Amino acid sequence: MGKKMSGASSLVQSLESAGVDVMFGIPGGAILPAYDPIFDSSIRHILVRHEQGAGHAATGYAQVTGRVGVCIATSGPGATNLVTPLADAAMDSVPMVAITGQVPSNAIGTDAFQEADIRGITMPFTKHNYLVTDPDQIPRAIAEAFYIASSGRPGPVLVDIAKDALQKETDFNWPKELSLPGYRPQLEPVNQSILDAAALIAQSSKPVLYVGGGAIKANASKELLQLAELLGVPVVTTLMARGAFPDSHPLHYGMPGMHGTVGAVTALQKSDLLITLGARFDDRVTGKLSTFAVNAKVIHADIDPAEIGKNRFADVPVVGDLKRTIAALIPAVKAEFAKKAPDYSAWNASMNKLRETYPLGYDLPKDGSLSPQYVIERLSALTGPEAIYVAGVGQHQMWASQFVKYENPRTWLNSGGLGTMGYAVPAAMGAKVGAPDTPVWAIDGDGCFQMTNQELVTCALNNIPIKVAIINNESLGMVRQWQTLFYEGRYSNTNLESKRVPDFVKLADAMGCIGLTCDRPEDVDSIIKKANSINDQPVVVDFRVFKDAMVWPMVAAGTSNDDIMIAREMAPDWDSQEL
Amino acid sequence: MSKHTLAVLVENSPGVLARVAGLFSRRAYNIDSLAVGPTENPAISRMTIVINVESHSLEQVIRQLDKLVNVIHIAELKPEESVQAELILVKISATSKNRFDVDAVLETYDAVIVDESSETLTIEATGDGAKISDLLNALERFGIRELAQSGLVGIERGSRSLAERTLSVQSIPTAESGQADYQN
Ligand SMILES: Cc1ncc(C[n+]2csc(CCOP(=O)(O)OP(=O)(O)O)c2C)c(N)n1
Ligand SMILES: [Mg+2]
Numbered sequence A: 001m002g003k004k005m006s007g008a009s010s011l012v013q014s015l016e017s018a019g020v021d022v023m024f025g026i027p028g029g030a031i032l033p034a035y036d037p038i039f040d041s042s043i044r045h046i047l048v049r050h051e052q053g054a055g056h057a058a059t060g061y062a063q064v065t066g067r068v069g070v071c072i073a074t075s076g077p078g079a080t081n082l083v084t085p086l087a088d089a090a091m092d093s094v095p096m097v098a099i100t101g102q103v104p105s106n107a108i109g110t111d112a113f114q115e116a117d118i119r120g121i122t123m124p125f126t127k128h129n130y131l132v133t134d135p136d137q138i139p140r141a142i143a144e145a146f147y148i149a150s151s152g153r154p155g156p157v158l159v160d161i162a163k164d165a166l167q168k169e170t171d172f173n174w175p176k177e178l179s180l181p182g183y184r185p186q187l188e189p190v191n192q193s194i195l196d197a198a199a200l201i202a203q204s205s206k207p208v209l210y211v212g213g214g215a216i217k218a219n220a221s222k223e224l225l226q227l228a229e230l231l232g233v234p235v236v237t238t239l240m241a242r243g244a245f246p247d248s249h250p251l252h253y254g255m256p257g258m259h260g261t262v263g264a265v266t267a268l269q270k271s272d273l274l275i276t277l278g279a280r281f282d283d284r285v286t287g288k289l290s291t292f293a294v295n296a297k298v299i300h301a302d303i304d305p306a307e308i309g310k311n312r313f314a315d316v317p318v319v320g321d322l323k324r325t326i327a328a329l330i331p332a333v334k335a336e337f338a339k340k341a342p343d344y345s346a347w348n349a350s351m352n353k354l355r356e357t358y359p360l361g362y363d364l365p366k367d368g369s370l371s372p373q374y375v376i377e378r379l380s381a382l383t384g385p386e387a388i389y390v391a392g393v394g395q396h397q398m399w400a401s402q403f404v405k406y407e408n409p410r411t412w413l414n415s416g417g418l419g420t421m422g423y424a425v426p427a428a429m430g431a432k433v434g435a436p437d438t439p440v441w442a443i444d445g446d447g448c449f450q451m452t453n454q455e456l457v458t459c460a461l462n463n464i465p466i467k468v469a470i471i472n473n474e475s476l477g478m479v480r481q482w483q484t485l486f487y488e489g490r491y492s493n494t495n496l497e498s499k500r501v502p503d504f505v506k507l508a509d510a511m512g513c514i515g516l517t518c519d520r521p522e523d524v525d526s527i528i529k530k531a532n533s534i535n536d537q538p539v540v541v542d543f544r545v546f547k548d549a550m551v552w553p554m555v556a557a558g559t560s561n562d563d564i565m566i567a568r569e570m571a572p573d574w575d576s577q578e579l
Numbered sequence B: 001m002s003k004h005t006l007a008v009l010v011e012n013s014p015g016v017l018a019r020v021a022g023l024f025s026r027r028a029y030n031i032d033s034l035a036v037g038p039t040e041n042p043a044i045s046r047m048t049i050v051i052n053v054e055s056h057s058l059e060q061v062i063r064q065l066d067k068l069v070n071v072i073h074i075a076e077l078k079p080e081e082s083v084q085a086e087l088i089l090v091k092i093s094a095t096s097k098n099r100f101d102v103d104a105v106l107e108t109y110d111a112v113i114v115d116e117s118s119e120t121l122t123i124e125a126t127g128d129g130a131k132i133s134d135l136l137n138a139l140e141r142f143g144i145r146e147l148a149q150s151g152l153v154g155i156e157r158g159s160r161s162l163a164e165r166t167l168s169v170q171s172i173p174t175a176e177s178g179q180a181d182y183q184n
Helices: A007-017 A029-040 A051-065 A083-091 A118-125 A135-150 A163-167 A191-203 A221-231 A262-270 A322-339 A345-357 A372-383 A395-403 A424-434 A446-452 A455-461 A477-486 A504-510 A521-533 B016-026 B058-067 B099-108 B129-140
Strands: A003-006 A022-025 A044-047 A069-073 A096-102 A128-132 A156-162 A169-172 A207-211 A235-237 A273-277 A297-302 A316-319 A388-391 A440-445 A467-472 A514-518 A539-544 B002-011 B030-038 B044-053 B071-077 B082-093 B112-116 B120-127 B144-149 B153-156
Touching: A003 A007, A007 A029, A007 A135, A007 A163, A007 A169, A022 A051, A022 A424, A029 A069, A029 A096, A029 A156, A029 A163, A051 A069, A051 A083, A051 A096, A051 A424, A051 A446, A051 A455, A083 A096, A083 A118, A083 A156, A096 A135, A096 A163, A118 A128, A118 A156, A118 B016, A128 A135, A135 A156, A135 A163, A135 A169, A156 A163, A191 A273, A191 A297, A191 A316, A191 A322, A207 A221, A207 A262, A221 A322, A235 A262, A262 A345, A273 A322, A297 A322, A372 A395, A372 A440, A372 A467, A372 A521, A388 A395, A388 A424, A395 A440, A395 A467, A395 A477, A424 A440, A424 A446, A424 A455, A424 A467, A440 A446, A446 A467, A467 A521, A504 A514, A504 A539, A514 A521, A521 A539, B002 B016, B002 B058, B002 B153, B016 B030, B016 B044, B016 B058, B044 B058, B044 B153, B058 B071, B071 B153, B082 B129, B099 B129, B120 B129, B129 B144
Parallel strands: A022 A044, A022 A069, A069 A096, A096 A156, A128 A156, A207 A235, A207 A273, A273 A297, A297 A316, A388 A440, A440 A467, A467 A539, A514 A539
Antiparallel strands: A003 A169, B002 B044, B002 B071, B030 B044, B082 B120, B082 B144, B082 B153, B112 B120
16 A cells, blocks of 8 residues: 555655756646645656746756656646647657646536646657546656656656545555556667668768667667768768767768758769668658669668658668667677678768768858857857757758758757747756756747747746847748748748847846847957856847858759759859769 | 558547647558547557558558557557457338348348438448448448448457557656756
């Protein structure tokens, strides 16, 4: 027999037993019983200003620590406000547990006050979810939720608990074992698939390591570096994998995809073997799928068997934890190479030449105004690769992925799969809670910032001193870029006028943060240094940048990667390249 | 386009039908029929799903289905290696004049009359898809007033049972305290 207590206390004890040290949330009627024992718990509860903030904060925390992020909300609107962060976490495979209160079980189905079928709503984008109406089931549901969220391919799990289950008396029994007959993640790769992969690598002459976010989730950076150096071939890191492999490494060709480098995009296109490690052939990477890397065979290593063959046929599928997979692959490849040493020199030489011809770059605005790319480049140079960078969604996100130099995993956070504007400020808050001694910079758009900046109040009051660089181009810049390129410059509803309203410095000040502003290139360094010197308060810098800067290179949506443009109406000069 | 029959063992828990139906809908998989019912094990329900595979491979459908935590086991039932049947209840127009013709059809298809009125007969029949559609064709000329048809159910031929394969489930130890690092 366990200890007698309320369902609410059982919930809090369960969360403690699951190892939770912090959670983000807002109370309300249905979850209120839980907030009473939370008051006495060792778990730090951070009172956010919007449940979306709680969800993204849990994500930010999870992304930097690798632990499960936890958020908590009440029924109805509290729960529906978690919908976006849950969908976001599902797309980016983030381990998260969301706890929601539900109306009392006898009121479920009656359209009761603040009733929303959050389990039904979130079925498509949770890894699993629960509705608990029996208080005795609370510990088991919580234990399962944490196990499911953090094992295999990580993802969000929601536990919805009826108010009466929180109020009733129950015994607290933390389960010693879980029985999940339908859930058996395969961690250990099948040996034959490793041997097949090694053989295919040995036969190939133009292999590329196509590295995705799974490399970070699996903490496989060390093994990846060994494999890359063993093979000595180009490595590309997707938007979700920036930092999995050092940007300074000579084998690194940067990011592939819609705004990838010419080197990375072309290496994939011309390759004869994609060694795919925890990546999922997303449309933003492949461009028009039927024209993607048409001559390449594919090794596809992923922990999720459903990713294999979803978008692209895999010649050699390898299902398993990526750290173990790469660790197993290294000796297998060595054995193959011992039989016959590979010669990738021609391939490397031609890719190298291409990369040198088309490095990432940008033009400074002709009117002398501030270049957004320059701001981000200096931010990276002055803050360094040990800091954590968190982006919103839009042009600034792409520039942050291109012009910040990443050397370490878990230092780059963004909303890759869902593309959620408003991600940056709350995710940076969660990141800072998870890594309190590391500088955390949100690189946000003026549009994104206006969706979730209220969490700066939470940061100011809870000693979470994040820094925010608003890349203020007074517009929904990424949409504006598409209007420039595809809608004859008809700027329908993308002008935010955010150099007039709001006054970001005053706004920052009103929220208990330091507000700074910068609109001259010559002030950039000193203002960044000043922001970096403030560690006891959140800082917001309004970088007032050139409105018409564009993100290049670009593969237009739905077109082939072969049609990559390095600037407007400018393709690489393929004729002068020998590929 | 080809049809496949899947036998899916699921945990008998609330919402599991919604999870499966939702998966098929959001991934744009075509369901021909879906039948759910209890099994010899009260903790497990069985779904028989007939799908029309077009642009998605059968393998992809199975893998996505397998990701649902409540789905325990999936097996494809090949027609030659399984027994498959559905049930129909059909109300036809019948009078004393054509009753003799009706009886002849029923005999051919092993169908039985389960209810009758002055102008209708309600017929029950079971069988695989081909037999049922032949029967319906034969009944067409009497005038079909109403048709209720179950989804297909199926079971493998021979002594093996799907459930046996799900019994060897190991339990997972939980961490005593602190978050277990299940990944590494
Ligand atoms: C919640 C949400 N709404 C709309 C969009 C579509 N969208 C993508 S980028 C973008 C513009 C973002 O503007 P801003 O934050 O100023 O960034 P910029 O592109 O100017 O750097 C919009 C509206 C989105 N991704 N997310
Ligand atoms: Mg903008």
